[in-house]
Amino acid sequence: MPRFREIDPRFWTVLQASFYESYRRHRLFPHRTLDWDSVSEQVGGADIRSHFAHFRGLPELLEMGQNPYVEDWVRVFYNTVWVSPDRSMGEPYHLTRSQLAEILGVDLADTSIHTDTYGSADPPRRALVGGTPPPHADITVLFRQPFPVTQVRAPDLLTDEAYVILMALRRTLLPRTGYPEGFTSLQQRLVHHIFTHTPFDIVDLLLAEIEDVITDGVTVRR
Secondary structure (H helix, E strand, O other): OOOOOOOOOOOOOHHHHHHHHHHHOOOEOOOOOOOHHHHHHOOOOOOOHHHHOOOOOHHHHHHOOOOOOOHHHHHHHHHHOOOOOOOOOOOOOOOOHHHHHHHHOOOOOOOOHHHHHHOOOOOOHHHHOOOOOOOHHHHHHHEOOOOOOOOOOOHHHEOHHHHHHHHHHHOOOOOEOOOOOOOOHHHHHHHHHHHHOOOOOHHHHHHHHHHHHHHHHHHHHO
């Protein structure tokens, strides 16, 4: 595809350049790589990294100590990436799902957190569907007790470890702010998987979040 000469050379089309300007002003979680020692200090020295270490390659992916986090590169990426609907096909210069897992150093898995939360809804899933939260019996381990089934699932009621895991995820794997005082169905499932060391597909999570951010921006902010 030929590049438009009149636009910023970082982009291929006018739509990409326009989308970038829109999202440059959009609220996203302030992202950064993680310093696990600092993270542990927030919960009195508890080993938060060990929760993430149950997923091969995830702690190293989130710390990336050898590479600085450049926010503008990430924004440019979100404005130029395209995700194939089946997430597998592509020419050699494209990244397949398996290739992406290999590059990131993580494992593929059968469990899709987005599918468990939103079913077969098309992106932007969170904007259109509230999602199905995990059962109370599963999620109660994340909260300070007693935690009755009628209690609102709010971040300030989480145990210290679960709360720090949520904050770490908001600054790494989860790009959107939404309402920071809330605890979405997807966030509940993700924190539960990390806290209980239950396998899930990290690549699927990343691709689904990219799809939702892009689709939400195109349909709402154009």
